[in-house]
Amino acid sequence: MTDFRMPSLGADMEAGTLVEWRVKPGDRVRRGDVIAVVETQKGAIEIEVFSAGVIAELVVPVGTQLPVGTVMARLDAAAAPRPTQATAPAPPPTRPVAVPPAAAAPAVSPPAAMPPVAEAPPAAPPVSPLAAPPPAAAAGHVSASPAARRRAAERGIALGRVAGSGPGGAVTLADVEAASAEAPPTPPPAPPTAPGPARRGGFDPAAMRQAIAAAMSRSKREIPHYYLSQTVEVTAALARLERQNSGRAPPDRLLPAALLLRATALALAKTPELNGFWEDGHFRPGDGVHIGWATSLRGGGLIAPAIRDADKRPLDELMAAMRDAVRRARAGGVRGSELTDPTITVSSLGERGAESVLPIINPPQVAMVGFGRIVTRPWVVDGAIGPRPVMTLTLAGDHRASDGHRGGLLLVEIDRLLQEAETL
Amino acid sequence: MNKAEAKALIFEVLLGIAPEAELDRLPGSAQLRDELDLDSMDFLDFVAAVHERTGIDIPEVEYGKLATLDDAVAYLAR
Numbered sequence: 493m494t495d496f497r498m499p500s501l502g503a504d505m506e507a508g509t510l511v512e513w514r515v516k517p518g519d520r521v522r523r524g525d526v527i528a529v530v531e532t533q534k535g536a537i538e539i540e541v542f543s544a545g546v547i548a549e550l551v552v553p554v555g556t557q558l559p560v561g562t563v564m565a566r567l568d569a570a571a572a573p574r575p576t577q578a579t580a581p582a583p584p585p586t587r588p589v590a591v592p593p594a595a596a597a598p599a600v601s602p603p604a605a606m607p608p609v610a611e612a613p614p615a616a617p618p619v620s621p622l623a624a625p626p627p628a629a630a631a632g633h634v635s636a637s638p639a640a641r642r643r644a645a646e647r648g649i650a651l652g653r654v655a656g657s658g659p660g661g662a663v664t665l666a667d668v669e670a671a672s673a674e675a676p677p678t679p680p681p682a683p684p685t686a687p688g689p690a691r692r693g694g695f696d697p698a699a700m701r702q703a704i705a706a707a708m709s710r711s712k713r714e715i716p717h718y719y720l721s722q723t724v725e726v727t728a729a730l731a732r733l734e735r736q737n738s739g740r741a742p743p744d745r746l747l748p749a750a751l752l753l754r755a756t757a758l759a760l761a762k763t764p765e766l767n768g769f770w771e772d773g774h775f776r777p778g779d780g781v782h783i784g785w786a787t788s789l790r791g792g793g794l795i796a797p798a799i800r801d802a803d804k805r806p807l808d809e810l811m812a813a814m815r816d817a818v819r820r821a822r823a824g825g826v827r828g829s830e831l832t833d834p835t836i837t838v839s840s841l842g843e844r845g846a847e848s849v850l851p852i853i854n855p856p857q858v859a860m861v862g863f864g865r866i867v868t869r870p871w872v873v874d875g876a877i878g879p880r881p882v883m884t885l886t887l888a889g890d891h892r893a894s895d896g897h898r899g900g901l902l903l904v905e906i907d908r909l910l911q912e913a914e915t916l
Numbered sequence: 917m918n919k920a921e922a923k924a925l926i927f928e929v930l931l932g933i934a935p936e937a938e939l940d941r942l943p944g945s946a947q948l949r950d951e952l953d954l955d956s957m958d959f960l961d962f963v964a965a966v967h968e969r970t971g972i973d974i975p976e977v978e979y980g981k982l983a984t985l986d987d988a989v990a991y992l993a994r
Contacts, residue, residue, distance in 0.1 A: 737976050742964040747956050842955045
């Protein structure tokens with residue numbers, strides 16, 4: 493039996509609130525499957541399971557506040573088709589746990605600290621629901637806005653039963669309101685009796701601001717930053733985009749950001765000491781170039797979901813990945829691993845941004861790259877001055893992991909790649 | 917498409933991108949991107965959604981012709 497615990501989703505994230513189970517006891521899960529949705533300071537995050545097995549028990553009901561490390565569910569790893577059985581994490585359980593001989597064994601009773609759940613007898617069989625996860629929701633992904641999730645949780649409405657009218661069929665707040673007006677709501681799950689705010693749901697700009705402030709305070713306190721900047725001419729990059737986009741329908745067009753992302757990823761692959769994490773006094777290189785793409789949210793706030801293996805993906809694929817990540821960051825539906833995977837963060841200020849950004853590293857990462865707005869400036873080409881589109885490229889590096897010489901090589905390499913944008 | 921239809925379609929698409937926007941109060945001459953805080957990705961989503969519903973291609977070089985609500989209505993209703 494393996495305990496599945498509330499994962500840490502960032503340097504300064506301490507807790508979340510369970511808003512939805514996507515699985516039920518008896519369900520077989522694979523590594524990476526989304527099993528729950530947790531409301532955090534960074535909005536609604538889809539929580540993935542880290543090992544294969546069969547869900548033996550859902551320990552906490554919907555609505556529970558979950559400090560990082562809380563046991564959320566128990567998995568029977570022995571039921572998974574794996575030669576080695578997963579072992580439980582180091583912290584011992586607070587009470588004896590009966591180990592069932594097989595997946596079909598009855599689930600253990602809820603821990604004493606948990607409030608008894610309505611209709612759940614002390615020794616509940618695996619099929620006995622904790623918070624009655626709706627079949628539709630458990631069957632697949634339900635895309636919904638954070639506000640819609642919050643309202644649905646408040647009203648006890650299963651998101652999977654609501655017809656979504658938002659982008660890509662996402663459930664919107666209005667859909668939930670309409671659904672709750674149509675049908676009398678099922679009784680909401682038993683509220684936890686534990687003290688404290690049990691259900692602070694939804695994307696809360698004030699909470700996100702606190703999370704950002706906490707992470708950035710830690711960064712400024714702990715990381716000896718150095719800063720570099722390079723002005724990059726982007727004539728070649730813009731020409732490439734114009735040529736490529738001219739024959740394409742709008743949904744297939746590329747944004748400059750895709751080129752910037754690709755150039756950065758390729759350059760990072762050559763300067764590995766800027767791509768990874770500072771942990772316990774040591775640098776740990778990333779297991780790939782996973783770029784956290786800084787995405788501003790409507791209503792304030794910032795989230796940087798990972799674009800994995802960005803150095804290995806062609807331009808069109810990168811653009812699609814970026815669109816998908818930004819859409820989910822804004823609509824809800826970011827996975828927990830996408831918040832913890834990034835080995836570096838990249839921020840592009842875009843067409844309406846400032847000319848340059850002096851980045852603050854997102855711990856435990858060791859570098860951050862910034863792109864300013866493209867502006868037309870006097871530029872010397874072949875001894876003559878002419879107007880050219882240029883952009884200010886910046887880097888903040890962690891002096892514990894690298895120095896300005898290596899950081900400079902990264903910026904020069906990004907510049908070089910952008911001058912050869914036709915080959916990107 | 918007449919102007920009323922064009923405006924309705926534009927509102928519908930914009931609400932999908934900026935759900936909190938009070939479009940009825942949006943002056944026809946206001947810059948959409950500034951007024952609704954649309955970044956490059958938002959504007960691409962806007963153009964792509966209009967394209968998917970109307971079949972109008974809207975080449976990149978003509979993005980400037982959709983800068984304001986009045987401009988965009990005129991562009992689609994032409």
